[in-house]
Amino acid sequence: MKIATWNVNSLRARADRVEDWIERSDADVLAIQETKCKDDNFPWELFERAGYDVAHFGFSQWNGVAIASRVGLDDVQRTFPEQPAFGKNGVDPVQEARAISAVVGTKNSSSGEKPLRIWSLYVPNGRALDDEHMPYKLEWLERLRAHAVAEVDADPAARLALTGDWNIAPQDEDVWDMQYFLDEGLTHVSPPEREAFHAFEASGFVDVVRPRHPGPGVYTYWDYQKLRFPKKEGMRIDFVLASPALASSVTDAWIDREERKGKGASDHAPVVVELD
DNA sequence: ATGGTCGCACGGCGA
Numbered sequence: 001m002k003i004a005t006w007n008v009n010s011l012r013a014r015a016d017r018v019e020d021w022i023e024r025s026d027a028d029v030l031a032i033q034e035t036k037c038k039d040d041n042f043p044w045e046l047f048e049r050a051g052y053d054v055a056h057f058g059f060s061q062w063n064g065v066a067i068a069s070r071v072g073l074d075d076v077q078r079t080f081p082e083q084p085a086f087g088k089n090g091v092d093p094v095q096e097a098r099a100i101s102a103v104v105g106t107k108n109s110s111s112g113e114k115p116l117r118i119w120s121l122y123v124p125n126g127r128a129l130d131d132e133h134m135p136y137k138l139e140w141l142e143r144l145r146a147h148a149v150a151e152v153d154a155d156p157a158a159r160l161a162l163t164g165d166w167n168i169a170p171q172d173e174d175v176w177d178m179q180y181f182l183d184e185g186l187t188h189v190s191p192p193e194r195e196a197f198h199a200f201e202a203s204g205f206v207d208v209v210r211p212r213h214p215g216p217g218v219y220t221y222w223d224y225q226k227l228r229f230p231k232k233e234g235m236r237i238d239f240v241l242a243s244p245a246l247a248s249s250v251t252d253a254w255i256d257r258e259e260r261k262g263k264g265a266s267d268h269a270p271v272v273v274e275l276d
Numbered sequence: 277a278t279g280g281t282c283g284c285a286c287g288g289c290g291a
Contacts, residue, residue: 009291010283034291036284061284125291167291223291224281267282267291 001071001105001113001275002026005120005163005240006259007033007221007268011066014266015043021259022050025272028071029104031120031163033268035064042066057100065100065120065164072106072115080147084139086124089132098122099144113275114159116246117151121164126187134187137167141196149203152243160243162205165221165268167237170197170207173215174236188237206247208240208273209255220255221268229260240273249275 004027008014011032022030035042035058047054053073058064067073078100085093098121105115121144124137144162152158169188172178181189201207209218219234228234242250252274260269 013283034283062290127290225291227280 001028002272003029003031003104003116003118003161003163003240003275004270004272005031005033005165005238006270007122007165007238007266009034009266009268010036011043011064012037012041014264015046017259017264017266019046019050021256021270022052022068025256025270027270027272029067029069029118030270031118032066032068033064033120033122033165035066036061037064055100055102058097060097063097063122065097065122067100067102067104067118067120069102069104071108072104074103074106074115075117076100076102080119080144082143082147084136084143086133086136096124098124098140113249116159116161116275118161118163121162121166123165123167125167126193129185129187129190134192138192138196142199145196145200145203148200148205148243152204157245158243159246159249161246161273162200162241163239163271165237166197166239168193168197169235169237170194171215173217174219176217176219176233176235188235200241204244205241206244208242208247208250209253209271212253213255218255219257219269220271222260224267238268238271240271242273246275251276 052068054068056066057078087093101119126137127133220238222229222234
């Protein structure tokens with residue numbers, strides 16, 4: 001079974017490319033972030049044509065997450081338990097459309113693979129080190145971790161994939177120039193953000209791409225601005241973190257950098273993981 | 277040429 005995660009940066013603007021990529025990649029499951037739409041204008045037909053079931057969680061032009069699967073899509077959950085809400089200056093806090101999960105692999109599993117629960121996650125950006133979105137980001141991650149750890153504690157054989165846009169570059173080699181980020185005082189590389197990410201690893205979750213693709217120079221995101229992609233100035237901020245039981249069935253993992261090329265590309269590349 | 281982008285929705289925000 002092949003699972004993937006991809007921040008598409010608007011599903012409607014990217015519909016043709018997403019449909020082409022699904023065909024080309026032969027992924028059984030795709031976790032999507034930044035659909036940037038609501039159910040009313042979600043491109044349901046795209047997935048129907050391709051032969052995938054799809055579940056979506058989005059209620060405005062911001063955020064939005066989805067999971068498409070051709071190997072079953074069961075027990076869909078929108079938001080995780082105790083997912084923090086955000087409201088500017090604490091006013092009218094809402095749980096944003098940043099997390100959806102489903103059990104996949106329950107049907108058409110030709111090679112006999114076992115089901116797993118996959119999460120499609122769009123971690124809050126943080127915006128700036130002194131912005132109120134930064135403590136929100138850190139709290140969001142800690143609540144997610146607490147939930148995921150509880151699942152594995154309850155069942156050490158739990159097959160859990162935490163996939164998506166984490167908006168964190170956990171190591172210096174995950175950005176093209178660490179000094180640039182320090183000089184500019186940018187987010188994604190600060191110690192608290194990195195601690196929030198490493199807490200998942202300390203809890204047993206495994207970044208399944210890094211062992212197969214050591215850095216530096218391995219990225220999943222390149223800003224549209226300043227010719228970052230042709231200049232190979234990227235960031236590795238999209239991850240598949242696998243629970244211990246799931247990590248042991250990973251046979252391959254890679255970043256589809258080709259998809260970042262050409263007119264109409266998302267600023268993120270898909271991350272693909274092969275399971276036995 | 278020392279800048280250079282997108283997508284939302286149609287002014288300015290978010291990334």
